[in-house]
Amino acid sequence: MNMASNVIVKLSTMVYPASDTPNHTITLPSLDTILRLPYSHTLLLYIYPPKTHPSKNPTLNVLQSSLSNILVPYYPLAGRLTRNPKNNHLEITCNAMGVVFVEAETIQYTIDHFGEFTPSHALREVAFPPAWDYSKGLSTFPLLMVQVTRFKCGGVTLGLMVHHSVQDGFAVAQFVNSWSRLVRGLDLEVWPCHNRVRYLGPRQPPQVKFRHFEYEPPVGLSDKSTTCSNVMTTCNLFTFSKSQLSVLKQNPMLKTKTKYLCNTCRTFVEVCDQGT
Numbered sequence: 001m002n003m004a005s006n007v008i009v010k011l012s013t014m015v016y017p018a019s020d021t022p023n024h025t026i027t028l029p030s031l032d033t034i035l036r037l038p039y040s041h042t043l044l045l046y047i048y049p050p051k052t053h054p055s056k057n058p059t060l061n062v063l064q065s066s067l068s069n070i071l072v073p074y075y076p077l078a079g080r081l082t083r084n085p086k087n088n089h090l091e092i093t094c095n096a097m098g099v100v101f102v103e104a105e106t107i108q109y110t111i112d113h114f115g116e117f118t119p120s121h122a123l124r125e126v127a128f129p130p131a132w133d134y135s136k137g138l139s140t141f142p143l144l145m146v147q148v149t150r151f152k153c154g155g156v157t158l159g160l161m162v163h164h165s166v167q168d169g170f171a172v173a174q175f176v177n178s179w180s181r182l183v184r185g186l187d188l189e190v191w192p193c194h195n196r197v198r199y200l201g202p203r204q205p206p207q208v209k210f211r212h213f214e215y216e217p218p219v220g221l222s223d224k225s226t227t228c229s230n231v232m233t234t235c236n237l238f239t240f241s242k243s244q245l246s247v248l249k250q251n252p253m254l255k256t257k258t259k260y261l262c263n264t265c266r267t268f269v270e271v272c273d274q275g276t
Contacts, residue, residue, distance in 0.1 A: 006108035007126055007149075011060070014098040014142075018068040021075035026092040026194055027084070028165055038081060038090060039134040041145065041161040044172060045127055049111055050154035058183050060103055063148060066182040067101060074175055076166060076194055080139045090165060093139070100145035102129045111155035118237045128159040 058066075071078045079094040106126050114123055129145040145161040162172050171192075178188050240248070 007104050007106050009102060009104045011101070011103040012129075013064075013101055015064060015067050015071065015101045016098040017071040017075055017078050017096050018065075019072055021072055021078070021096050022094055023096070024094055025082070026076055026079075026094060028090045028092065038138060038163075038165065039141075040164070041132070042164045042172075043124075043128055044160040044162065044176075045117065046158040046160075046176070047111065047117065048156040048158070050151075060148070062183055064101055066179060067099070067146065069182050070175070070179045071099065073188065074178070074192055077144045077162075077175070079143065080141075081143065081163070081165070082139050092143070092166060098142065100129055100142050102145070102147040103150075104147055105150040106152060109151055110153035111151050111157075112153070116237060116239055127157045129161055132161075 075096065076092045076094055078096050078098050079092045080097055082091050082093045083089065084091055104126075109122075109126060114120075117123060127147065127149050129147045132141045132145070134141060143163040143166045147159045149157045149159065151157070160172070160176070167175060174190060174192070178190065178192075181188060
């Protein structure tokens with residue numbers, strides 16, 4: 001057990017698909033590789049405040065077995081990244097090498113201690129799996145890492161570290177929703193499609209008919225003399241109420257603030273509070 005930072009790691013294991021899965025390679029379209037470095041994961045946190053009836057919380061065995069089951073339809077998550085030796089493009093080798101699953105508990109912190117869960121070093125250590133050593137190579141790190149953390153007050157967080165080249169925000173939400181259905185004993189509503197090149201790959205030969213902003217340098221990095229090391233970045237936390245989220249869902253094409261937000265913000269960390 002690891003007692004660093006008042007966090008006890010009770011279990012750290014690799015979870016594999018519950019049954020045989022296809023063994024092949026999935027080529028990643030350019031859209032999946034141009035925004036993020038391959039040696040990074042996106043953090044996503046789900047927050048579950050203390051319940052009146054803690055016995056209704058899913059057990060560790062249920063979470064672990066359902067994760068193994070959901071990895072069958074979502075088998076690319078259990079694979080590893082590689083580069084095509086001919087063109088150096090990123091690919092997913094679907095080899096069922098598994099995902100990381102960690103169970104931890106904190107003997108010091110309660111859910112309320114972190115307030116609005118503003119990103120911090122303490123939160124990173126408590127709620128997410130330990131940082132992976134990327135120096136061992138592209139094909140050595142899992143594409144999904146999960147940590148269930150139980151707090152002193154009885155609250156629970158589910159921290160995910162997902163490789164952005166494998167799943168974007170919408171795909172991660174679909175994965176979590178599908179996983180939660182299996183936890184509750186339900187069947188999947190939506191089955192994932194893994195043939196990305198068919199729908200997102202370039203035409204052969206390529207046909208460039210309009211300007212592609214996604215291939216241009218990010219705002220503030222157009223100057224070739226500018227590097228990522230000397231660019232100041234800002235991390236902010238934006239809190240949205242249920243009514244505000246409803247407005248955003250009803251008006252997804254807002255042209256003013258939404259356009260400004262998309263043009264100026266590059267990285268988002270989603271915090272989902274299941275108790276509000």
